[in-house]
Amino acid sequence: xxxxxxxxxxxxxxxxxxxxxxxxxxxxxxxxxxxxxxxxxxxxxxxxxxxxxxxxxxxxxxxxxxxxxxxxxxxxxxxxxxxxxxxxxxxxxxxxxxxxxxxxxxxxxxxxxxxxxxxxxxxxxxxxxxxxxxxxxxxxxxxxxxxxxxxxxxxxxxxxxxxxxxxxxxxxxxxxxxxxxxxxxxxxxxxxxxxxxxxxxxxxxxxxxxxxxxxxxxxxxxxxxxxxxxxxxxxxxxxxxxxxxxxxxxxxxxxxxxxxxxxxxxxxxxxxxxxxxxxxxxxxxxxxxxxxxxxxxxxxxxxxxxxxxxxxxxxxxxxxxxxxxxxxxxxxxxxxxxxxxxxxxxxxxxxxxxxxxxxxxxxxxxxxxxxxxxxxxxxxxxxxxxxxxxxxxxxxxxxxxxxxxxxxxxxxxxxxxxxxxxxx
Amino acid sequence: xxxxxxxxxxxxxxxxxxxxxxxxxxxxxxxxxxxxxxxxxxxxxxxxxxxxxxxxxxxxxxxxxxxxxxxxxxxxxxxxxxxxxxxxxxxxxxxxxxxxxxxxxxxxxxxxxxxxxxxxxxxxxxxxxxxxxxxxxxxxxxxxxxxxxxxxxxxxxxxxxxxxxxxxxxxxxxxxxxxxxxxxxxxxxxxxxxxxxxxxxxxxxxxxxxxxxxxxxxxxxxxxxxxxxxxxxxxxxxxxxxxxxxxxxxxxxxxxxxxxxxxxxxxxxxxxxxxxxxxxxxxxxxxxxxxxxxxxxxxxxxxxxxxxxxxxxxxxxxxxxxxxxxxxxxxxxxxxxxxxxxxxxxxxxxxxxxxxxxxxxxxxxxxxxxxxxxxxxxxxxxxxxxxxxxxxxxxxxxxxxxxxxxxxxxxxxxxxxxxxxxxx
Numbered sequence: 001x002x003x004x005x006x007x008x009x010x011x012x013x014x015x016x017x018x019x020x021x022x023x024x025x026x027x028x029x030x031x032x033x034x035x036x037x038x039x040x041x042x043x044x045x046x047x048x049x050x051x052x053x054x055x056x057x058x059x060x061x062x063x064x065x066x067x068x069x070x071x072x073x074x075x076x077x078x079x080x081x082x083x084x085x086x087x088x089x090x091x092x093x094x095x096x097x098x099x100x101x102x103x104x105x106x107x108x109x110x111x112x113x114x115x116x117x118x119x120x121x122x123x124x125x126x127x128x129x130x131x132x133x134x135x136x137x138x139x140x141x142x143x144x145x146x147x148x149x150x151x152x153x154x155x156x157x158x159x160x161x162x163x164x165x166x167x168x169x170x171x172x173x174x175x176x177x178x179x180x181x182x183x184x185x186x187x188x189x190x191x192x193x194x195x196x197x198x199x200x201x202x203x204x205x206x207x208x209x210x211x212x213x214x215x216x217x218x219x220x221x222x223x224x225x226x227x228x229x230x231x232x233x234x235x236x237x238x239x240x241x242x243x244x245x246x247x248x249x250x251x252x253x254x255x256x257x258x259x260x261x262x263x264x265x266x267x268x269x270x271x272x273x274x275x276x277x278x279x280x281x282x283x284x285x286x287x288x289x290x291x292x293x294x295x296x297x298x299x300x301x302x303x304x305x306x307x308x309x310x311x312x313x314x315x316x317x318x319x320x321x322x323x324x325x326x327x328x329x330x331x332x333x334x335x336x337x338x339x340x341x342x343x344x345x346x347x348x349x350x351x352x353x354x355x356x357x358x359x360x361x362x363x364x365x366x367x368x369x370x371x372x373x374x375x376x377x378x379x380x381x382x383x384x385x386x387x388x389x390x391x392x393x394x395x396x397x398x399x400x401x402x403x404x405x406x407x408x409x410x411x412x413x414x415x416x417x418x419x420x421x422x423x424x
Numbered sequence: 425x426x427x428x429x430x431x432x433x434x435x436x437x438x439x440x441x442x443x444x445x446x447x448x449x450x451x452x453x454x455x456x457x458x459x460x461x462x463x464x465x466x467x468x469x470x471x472x473x474x475x476x477x478x479x480x481x482x483x484x485x486x487x488x489x490x491x492x493x494x495x496x497x498x499x500x501x502x503x504x505x506x507x508x509x510x511x512x513x514x515x516x517x518x519x520x521x522x523x524x525x526x527x528x529x530x531x532x533x534x535x536x537x538x539x540x541x542x543x544x545x546x547x548x549x550x551x552x553x554x555x556x557x558x559x560x561x562x563x564x565x566x567x568x569x570x571x572x573x574x575x576x577x578x579x580x581x582x583x584x585x586x587x588x589x590x591x592x593x594x595x596x597x598x599x600x601x602x603x604x605x606x607x608x609x610x611x612x613x614x615x616x617x618x619x620x621x622x623x624x625x626x627x628x629x630x631x632x633x634x635x636x637x638x639x640x641x642x643x644x645x646x647x648x649x650x651x652x653x654x655x656x657x658x659x660x661x662x663x664x665x666x667x668x669x670x671x672x673x674x675x676x677x678x679x680x681x682x683x684x685x686x687x688x689x690x691x692x693x694x695x696x697x698x699x700x701x702x703x704x705x706x707x708x709x710x711x712x713x714x715x716x717x718x719x720x721x722x723x724x725x726x727x728x729x730x731x732x733x734x735x736x737x738x739x740x741x742x743x744x745x746x747x748x749x750x751x752x753x754x755x756x757x758x759x760x761x762x763x764x765x766x767x768x769x770x771x772x773x774x775x776x777x778x779x780x781x782x783x784x785x786x787x788x789x790x791x792x793x794x795x796x797x798x799x800x801x802x803x804x805x806x807x808x809x810x811x812x813x814x815x816x817x818x819x820x821x822x823x824x825x826x827x828x829x830x831x832x833x834x835x836x837x838x839x840x841x842x843x844x845x846x847x848x
Contacts, residue, residue, distance in 0.1 A: 071793070075800035079736075079750040112790035115809060270737035271804065273746040301791045301805035306733065312503075313694035313734075314741075322697040326503040364833065366536035367725045367808075369495070370840040376499035380695065381725035384791075384809040385539060409788065417794040 001394065003029040003356075004046035009363070009374075010037060011058035013349035018332040020375050027057055029356040032170075032394035037352055050396075055388060056361040056374065059349050060119025061304040062338025065242040065263045065292030067125045067147075068109035069102045072420045073297035082210075082272055090297060093423045094126070102127050104415040106134035107407060112302040113140070114398035114405075117387040119357035122204075122263075122292065122342045124177065124242075126152075128161045132172040138405040139395050141357060143342045145177035145204055148192065149184045155191030162199060171393060175239070175343060180206035181225040182213050186232075193233040202343070203234040204263075207241025210274050214246045226251040235260060240341060242292065243268075244282075245275045252285055261288045261341040264333075266310035267301075268294030279315040280324045289333040290341035305382045308334050312379065327379035360389035425818065427453040427780075428470035433787070433798070434461060435482035437773035442756040444799050451481055453780040456594075456818035461776055474820075479812060480785040480798065483773050484543025485728040486762025489666040489687045489716025491549045491571075492533035493526045496844045497721035506634075506696055514721060517847045523554050528839040530558035531831060536726040537564070538822035538829075541811040543781035546628075546687075546716065546766045548601060548666075550576075552585045556596040562829040563819050565781060567766040569601030569628055572616065573608045579615030586623060595817060599663070599767060604630035605649040606637050610656075617657040626767070627658040628687075631665025634698050638670045650675040659684060664765060666716065667692075668706075669699045676709055685712045685765040688757075690734035691725075692718030703739040704748045713757040714765035729806045732758050736803065751803035784813035 005027040011020050028036040028044050036044065077089035097105075102125065113121060120141035123131055128144040135142035144165045146158040158176070165174035176196040178184050184192075196203040207225050208214050217225045226241065227250060235254075240261030247255075255262060264277045282289055291311055293302045308330045315325040339348035347357040363371065367381045378386075390398040397405055429451040435444050452460040452468050460468065501513035521529075526549065537545060544565035547555055552568040559566035568589045570582040582600070589598035600620040602608050608629075620627040631649050632638050641649045650665065651674060659678075664685030671679075679686060688701045706713055715735055717726045732754045739749040763772035771781040787795065791805045802810075814822040821829055 071790075073796075074794065075797040075804060078797070078800050078804060080747050082746050085746070108790055108793060115790060267733075267737075270733075270741055271746065273740040273744050275744075276741065296805075299804070300800070301807070303791070303805075303807060305807075306730070309691075309694075309730065310737075313691075316697040317694055317700065317738075320697050320699075322506050322509070322695065323504050364837065366495075366532055366539060366833070366836075367727070369532060369837045370498065370844050372497075372844060373499040373502070376502050376724070380499060380502060380723070381720075381727075383725065383727060383729075384807045385811075387809075409790070412790075413788065413793045420794050420796060 001031065001048070002044070002046050003394065003396070004040060004044060004049045005057055006049060006051050007054055008052035009054065009056045010350060011056060012037070012351070013059065013332070013336055015336060015349070019328045020331065022056070022374060027350070029394050032356055034350060034352055034354050034356050037350060050389070052360060053364070055363050057350060057358055058361060059335040060357040060359050060390065060392070061117050061334050062290065062342055062344070063113060063118045063121040063292050063302065063304065064290035064338040064341050065265055065294060066121050066123055066302065067295030068121060068123050069105035069125050069131060070295035070297040071105045071108040072101070072416055074300045076297065076420065078300070096423050097126060099127050099130050101419045102130045103134045104412060105419060106131045107138060108412050108416045109296060109302060110135065110138050110140045111403060111405070111409065111412065114390045114403065115384050115387060116303045116305065117359040117390055118302070118304055119359065119390060119392045120342065120344060120347060128174065129164045129168070132165045132168050136169045136171050139171070139392055139397050141171045141347070141392055143344065144172065144174045147179045148188060149179035150188070151183070155188060155195060158192065159195055162195070173343060175204060176201040177204040180213070181217050181228060189229065189232050196234055196239070197236055200237045202237050202239035204239050205229065205241060207244055208246045208251065209243035211246050224248050224251055226254050230254045230258065243274070243277070245269055245277045247278060252281065252287065255287045256285060259288065261290050263290045263292050263341060264311055265292050265294040266314050267306050268298045270310060270314070272298055276314045276318040279311060280319050283325065283329055288337060288341065290338040291334045303384060304334055305384060308379045327376045330379050331375055356391055356394040358391050359387060362386045362388040425455065425472070426468070426470050427818065427820070428464060428468060428473045429481060430473060430475050431478055432476035433478065433480045434774060435480060436461070436775070437483065437760055439760060439773070443752045444755065446480070446798060451774070453818050456780055458774060458776055458778050458780050461774060476784060477788070479787050481774060481782055482785060483759040484781040484783050484814065484816070485541050485758050486714065486766055486768070487537060487542045487545040487716050487726065487728065488714035488762040488765050489689055489718060490545050490547055490726065491719030492545060492547050493529035493549050493555060494719035494721040495529045495532040496525070496840055498724045500721065500844065502724070520847050521550065523551050525843045526551050526554045527558045528836060529843065530555045531562060532836050532840050533720060533726060534559065534562050534564045535827060535829070535833065535836065538814045538827065539811060540727045540729065540808050541783040541814055542726070542728055543783065543814060543816045544766065544768060544771065552598065553588045553592070556589045556592050560593045560595050563595070563816055563821050565595045565771070565816055567768065568596065568598045571603045572612060573603035574612070575607070579612060579619060582616065583619055586619070597767060599628060600625040601628040604637070605641050605652060613653065613656050620658055620663070621660050624661045626661050626663035628663050629653065629665060631668055632670040632675065633667035635670050648672050648675055650678050654678045654682065667698070667701070669693055669701045671702060676705065676711065679711045680709060683712065685714050687714045687716050687765060688735055689716050689718040690738050691730050692722045694734060694738070696722055700738045700742040703735060704743050707749065707753055712761060712765065714762040715758045727808060728758055729808060732803045751800045754803050755799055780815055780818040782815050783811060786810045786812040
């Protein structure tokens, strides 16, 4: 299937400067690969031609941390103290999930990703092969990691899932990881470090999300979560942490030395009152950044436009500096930064030879006008309403409100309501 | 023109508890008035019937503080220090605006309001009668106030505009106001207080937006902006302040005593690094709240979904309490609170006899599923993408991406680009 986009504005990524420039012209996709950018030879044979009418083609957003299938708990129990929410509302219901539930709940999340221009996710949840299967069936790209902790699973199962998901499809991959220091024994963490080394895999976990988590880790081990996991040998092949809100000076040094990614989740950090991540310092120190929505139970939506505004907005409040964390850095983290973090360098930008994970932004909407600065318009004013089309791996999965993922949306909504209905 | 909505979920407002309940059925609009809610007599004569297909009718959002026509400066100069932005970028270009510009730039803002389910605005900008005319021509409801300050205008012009706009149309009204203490002489403020008393009008201004503003006011007058303006007699008939971020204990007392509204603008306060308003304390002390987007140069979008998430999310971060400022209080402030603040009690909720300023929320979108809690879904997960229809004064002005305001959107975009193009 070859697709020709005509009359487009096309966003190209300047990786050296974390900036973007926009050219006008056509773009051709051959199979799942971007074949021509800007000018397309007259003899290019397109199965489908899409007239962009002057709208913008740009790289898809990469959701670099989420728990997709938690859709069933969206708006189920909000405005509660964190511990009460987690222990009395979330955990008891997660315990009732069966594998088949995960499949349908994951598809609901994938649908929402597509409406937000997200073309791949870095997902941590129960039954990774089931989540990966849901992605493949929809045509969506996913990177799975393990949420191993003391309450379920084993290092052996993580290894098994690593191999199953990495071999399942070109759309799926698996990176070693576990839940967090505060939920996981040293023995399990050592096992995870061993796996990361055996498979030369990066390693990820929830890291320094709350002040309490860091305090208790220091009480237990005399070290921060970053120090402890580094000493356990987690990061020989890179990786990083989700959240990374409460970081010590030495944590910053370790992130720099190991080339780790700080995956920021500002929506969740806001709603759960966790705090504001030190984004300006990450940028100042050259630490690599990616952006995630976290799961739909804690956010409650899967919307990269919200995350981008919050990533810079919260930094501006924290630093009391309206000039810090410019829009270009945010957009770079939400696209190329995420792709690199997730081991998807072939999906990081619109370039000949890269995979066709791209979106069309409707500029002919009042919130994108006038066109003073398209990058700033997207980061500061963009919304799901502007996502006109989402293409993953060369296939249009979403276009102006319509899904092409092989499922009827109403069937998915019915399934999701039935699953949570069973638990009320 | 009579409109019948069938197969609807309908959100009713419980004013006593600041909560909502949802009934199912039909809703009939006769002219500009909501005539029947829930059940509609069989002999109701509809000119137009809209099948809601199970989607939600709810009161329109009230944007209780904005500078609509600043659309021309959206994304023009962001990520800059506040003073540099204001004095070197904003003011010199505002000085080049002529009345006709305001008309077109205001319409661009109105279009964006409609995409966000906003049915009226409380607007402060140059040439209030011109902004009011733009609203009337689109069929949009507006409450204008004055932005009087030392750099332009006079108390006489404010009085003239008060009368012109109040008499212009049922869609327009004017409430006394001025820009802010830090831009306005005592003589002008005394004149404004005189007008508020003469016309028994509430009075509004930018109040305690930044820490510096309050500090300098205290240096000048030995009083906070709230104390000073109260002593000048501004609030004999109520009113309130925009922003209200940096408030003293005595300021809270004055707000309570006078029944003033704190109009919060969290998007702008975030992007301009102004700080986080004490929303929890306002609620705890029973101070009335409304929500505004501020202008599109500082936000940069006109999106009440963003404001609602930020209103509670920033409060949660500030208080380090995930349970504070529940979604219901936020939605109340964004609908009925705003209506009361703006002198529009007849537009505050869906009730027989109220004016038909209402919107339809598309629940058949992945971000609104499952339907665990519709209010929390709207506040925490809602987006412009969910606004299926916006009705103002009984007329559908926006429906699923299409505007019915008497202007071609592309013409408005061309005008806006030409205006800023002239100033570059």
